Amino acid sequence: MTRLEATRVVVSAAGEAPIVASLGHPAYDLFAAGDRPQNFYTWGSMGMASSIGLGLALAKPEARVYVVDGDGALLMNLGSLATIGLLRPPNLVLVVMDNGAYATTGGQSSPTALGADLEAAARAMRVEAATVRTEDDLRARLIGERREPLVVVAKVSESAPTARPPLDCVFIKQRFMAAIGNPEAAAHVAGRA
Amino acid sequence: MRERPAWATGVCAGLYAAGCRDAVYVPDNQLSHVLAEIGERYRDVRLALATREEEAVGIAAGLYLGGRRPAVLLQSSGLGNALNAVTSLVVPYQIPMLIVVSMRGDVGEWNAAQVPMGRAVRPILDAIGIAHATIESPADAERIVALTAATAFGTRMAAACLVPRRITSAPAP
Numbered sequence: 001m002t003r004l005e006a007t008r009v010v011v012s013a014a015g016e017a018p019i020v021a022s023l024g025h026p027a028y029d030l031f032a033a034g035d036r037p038q039n040f041y042t043w044g045s046m047g048m049a050s051s052i053g054l055g056l057a058l059a060k061p062e063a064r065v066y067v068v069d070g071d072g073a074l075l076m077n078l079g080s081l082a083t084i085g086l087l088r089p090p091n092l093v094l095v096v097m098d099n100g101a102y103a104t105t106g107g108q109s110s111p112t113a114l115g116a117d118l119e120a121a122a123r124a125m126r127v128e129a130a131t132v133r134t135e136d137d138l139r140a141r142l143i144g145e146r147r148e149p150l151v152v153v154a155k156v157s158e159s160a161p162t163a164r165p166p167l168d169c170v171f172i173k174q175r176f177m178a179a180i181g182n183p184e185a186a187a188h189v190a191g192r193a
Numbered sequence: 194m195r196e197r198p199a200w201a202t203g204v205c206a207g208l209y210a211a212g213c214r215d216a217v218y219v220p221d222n223q224l225s226h227v228l229a230e231i232g233e234r235y236r237d238v239r240l241a242l243a244t245r246e247e248e249a250v251g252i253a254a255g256l257y258l259g260g261r262r263p264a265v266l267l268q269s270s271g272l273g274n275a276l277n278a279v280t281s282l283v284v285p286y287q288i289p290m291l292i293v294v295s296m297r298g299d300v301g302e303w304n305a306a307q308v309p310m311g312r313a314v315r316p317i318l319d320a321i322g323i324a325h326a327t328i329e330s331p332a333d334a335e336r337i338v339a340l341t342a343a344t345a346f347g348t349r350m351a352a353a354c355l356v357p358r359r360i361t362s363a364p365a366p
Contacts, residue, residue: 020255040258044281048251051243052282055255055263058215058241079244083252087241169285173258182260184349 001135003097004159007033009135010066010095013142014038018056018180019066022049022073024104026097028161030068037179041165041172047077050094054080057089057149063180064091064146071098071112071153078121084149085126092149093142099156107158122151131155199331200360201226204293207338207354208264209235211346213291215256217241217249218266223295223361227266246271250278253290262346264291269298269314269355270307280321283351291342292323292353301358318353325353328360 007029010019020040021027026049027041042049053067074080074096084092100113112118122129129151132138141152166172177184204227208216216231216238218224231238243249246267253263267275272294282288297304298311318325326341328334338354345352 042282044285045251045278048247048254048278048282051248051251051278052255052258055217055252055257056259057255058239058252059256059259059261077245077248077251079248080251082244083242083248170287173286173288177258177260180259182258 001133001138001154001156002159003099003156004029004032004161005135006095006097006138006154006156007068009138010068010142011036013139014064014066017064017066018176019068020049020053020056021068022046022070024070025161026068026070026073027165028163029159031165032161032163035165037175039165040176043167043169047073047080049073050077050080050084053092053094054084054087054089057092058087060180061089061091064093067092067094069094069096071096071100071118072102072110074118075111075116081122081125081127081151089149090147093146094149094151096151096153097156098153099158101158103158119151119153127151129153197226197230198361200328200334200356201230203331203334204338204356205230205235207335208291208293208342209238210335210339211291211342212262213238213264213342215239215241215253215261216264216266217243217252217256219243219246219249219268219271221266221268221295223356224266224268227293246275247278250275250283250290254278254282254286254288257288257290262342264293264342266293266295268295270310272314272317273310276317276321279323279351284321284323287349288351289345289349290351291338291345292351293338294353294355295361296355296357299358301362314355323351323353325355327355327357331360
């Protein structure tokens with residue numbers, strides 16, 4: 001499966017739920033798979049997608065929160081797995097698109113290409129985890145009720161995205177917040193009261 | 194129960210008055226007073242431990258997107274760890290948060306390894322456009338923290354409140 005195919009499975013499973021995407025190719029593929037206001041595209045802060053998703057999951061326990069991360073990005077913030085294992089929001093689903101490469105920066109091999117195992121890393125931090133290689137297996141992992149956070153490592157091939165999400169960061173944020181029920185303008189006015 | 198330093202109770206009262214009900218932190222010796230005070234007297238403030246300051250900023254950003262008013266508690270050395278998330282997430286997306294910085298490397302420091310970053314905190318915050326205020330006396334702490342938070346959430350930009358070592362390391366009266 002390509003990363004774009006895997007991302008389409010995530011978008012389909014998410015329904016109206018928020019999806020946070022790591023910068024570069026994961027975000028580009030999320031845009032290509034289906035631009036929607038509930039998509040939070042990062043344009044920087046490599047490694048932070050899982051942390052943003054964690055904070056969002058804590059803030060909105062009633063919503064399932066999906067994160068589309070990359071193997072290189074998660075390796076840049078591996079402590080995030082320990083914190084997810086500590087705080088354990090049951091509504092957080094972290095999908096790691098593992099292509100074994102830093103594809104956005106030119107395809108340099110990542111440690112997972114030589115066997116570094118992110119599923120094992122998640123388990124070692126007390127987070128339920130699975131590795132999938134097909135769209136059907138990915139879909140099966142994403143549906144159903146959950147009582148624990150979940151990490152799904154999706155082994156993917158590169159999909160060479162050409163489309164790009166909106167570049168205006170504030171637009172992305174305000175559209176996202178309004179779509180998930182926290183319109184920023186209202187919060188701003190309330191804050192002045 | 195040991196009496197907590199006035200600056201620490203003031204910091205907690207200030208962040209609570211500003212509406213912060215989430216505090217993401219990386220431990221620091223001086224901040225332990227703040228953490229203990231929150232744990233005992235502000236039970237509706239959720240404390241979240243992060244492994245690294247950049248992660249704390251990312252979690253706080255997600256909390257804000259989810260409708261909360263987050264505070265981040267860190268030591269000045271950790272501001273360096275947090276900079277990429279601050280400059281490439283918090284600033285361009287205009288994500289507000291209160292950042293309470295327990296200062297090291299300023300007057301009263303004993304550890305040379307803390308000095309370079311401590312000296313750089315204000316120039317760095319100025320360079321990246323993060324407003325900051327310094328608590329000048331324990332009695333000022335509540336007001337300065339609340340004002341800093343109001344600036345952050347009002348202007349939708351992170352703002353930092355610096356707690357100098359001359360405040361945090363002073364012996365209890």
